Amino acid sequence: MDAAVTPDPTVLDAPALIVAMGARARVAAGLLARTPTPAKAAALAAAGAAIRDDAEAILAANTRDLARAEAAGLSGAMLDRLRLDAARLAGIADAVAAVGGLADPVGQTIDETRRPNGLVLSRVRVPIGVIGIVYESRPNVTADAAALCVMSGNAAILRGGTEAVDSNRALHAAFARGLASAGLPVDAVQLVPTQDRDAVGAMLGAEGVLDLVVPRGGKGLVARVQAEARVPVLAHLDGINHVYVDGSADPTMARAIVLDAKMRRTGICGAMETLLIDRAYPDPAGLIRALASAGCAVRADAEALGVAPDVATPASDADWDTEYLGAIASVAIVAGVDRALAHIAAHGSHHTDAIVAADEAVARRFLAEVDSAIVLWNASTQFADGGEFGLGAEIGIATGRLHARGPVALEGLTTYKWVGLGTGQVRG
Structure with a gap:
């Protein structure tokens, strides 16, 4: 016609x-x-x-x-x-x-x-x-x-x-x-x-x-x-996405997920912008150094800066509310899942958040309590994509609560x- x-x-x-x-x-x-x-x-x-x-x-x-x-x-x-x-x-x-x-x-x-x-x-x-x-x-x-x-x-x-x-x-x-x-x-x-x-x-x-x-x-x-x-x-709002690495997380898995979530493609809405590391995690410096070695600028809170002062710079208050869409990540060390949940509630954009953990009880709590369109356990936030969800293409990732949510x-x-x-x- x-x-x-x-x-x-x-x-x-x-x-x-x-x-x-x-x-x-x-x-x-x-x-x-x-x-x-x-x-x-x-x-x-x-x-x-x-x-x-x-x-x-x-x-x-x-x-x-x-x-x-x-x-x-x-x-x-x-x-x-x-x-x-x-x-x-x-x-x-x-x-x-x-x-x-x-x-x-x-x-x-x-x-x-x-x-x-x-x-x-x-x-x-x-x-x-x-x-x-x-x-x-x-x-x-x-x-x-x-x-x-x-x-x-x-x-x-x-x-x-x-x-x-x-x-x-x-x-x-x-x-x-x-x-x-x-x-x-x-x-x-x-x-x-x-x-x-x-x-x-x-x-x-x-x-x-x-x-x-x-x-x-x-x-x-x-x-x-x-x-x-x-x-x-x-509405499709910004993706201030978090990965929380619990103290129970397997270090090899945690490193792979963190690097993929941030660095696979830094300019997409599913990229990790903030890394939260449990104080009980055995090697927080290893995660921070892995990001830096991959070319990511790290902006850290005082505790994270203390474990890797040579590869990080101090984070400002604005960093926790910033969608970088580039090779920059903010990093904080937190006192367990309670503080991780509180941080995400205060600074997240309800887009995509992930936990890396071997402790199923902690992971299930995270999945239940994080109020985001997509929550993941032991997987990269870069899976926030309609194609990866088996939906074919997507028109966007909705972060509101009405009609449709997610891809x-x-x-x-x-x-x-x-x-x-x-x-x-x-x-x-």
Whole structure:
């Protein structure tokens, strides 16, 4: 199907632009909601193939974005999020196609009950409708969000960051071509054609046009969305993630988990930012020195500084509340799990926290009492990822308490309706 003519982004009436895009998205969402699972899967396979076919153009676009970003002085973490190479792009294409192989939540019966009068009531999953996604840096979000929305029967309006504008446009063009080749409406996934900040404001105020807004980016973006939105928001906040190494932890395991949690990829939201070491742990200096040897700058409290003064610097109060997204970690030595729990409650962001312990009772207590979307026992925080959870791609990791929490994938992009099956019942 042909897309409607895109408004000229140089003549911006942001509210009118979003209303027009939303109207087209609403029509597409109605079609998607009725599209059978095999047709959605075929469209995503075609979109993945189109991304692979356009690899040269997409990587060239990304090179232009990177050049501008480097000239603008973006941080190493932001550049890493922005950068595509052949392997990463192949992974994006594969992820798009893989979403089509996941269980389709639309139409699933959540539960069913029979009332005493014989009326059968069930809750059935349905798409949310039209979803706006506002994001920064990561061009993979363009493809991931598009695939998840299509498979869950939702239309998407995407507004990516200026730093990734060429990459996003190239990825979106390939994705749209794949949808069209499979007979699905290209208006199911639209990319806002301007980087004017007024377009974001128009999306946030588009009550009745958008059914949900998902921000994915830094604290400033999320704060703006939460402050201005007149549309429901599914928030992804910063990842101030902790690893607590209990006194019972196996030292070899602890070292491996700590290094992976911090250093595998320092710029992702699942990276460890604070290491808490039990005072009873036999070798706290070994963990601190391992981080330093791996190239991590260590900012330590007084006790941790005392055991490794040559490789650490004093932590400030602000360090405990900082998402570094780089090769920096704050480290504290604490008096057991009670103090670890208190520290996480005071400074965590409810994203992902992990314990390394051989003592099951301590570990179970940690899992029960840490109020985060993801809690892990004897595993790296870098597993905070929809793909690693078997969900395919993710639209973000929700850190709130309503609707969806943790990696948000297909189920998180649905709501439900009640369906009643009667045999003539009346309520007299």
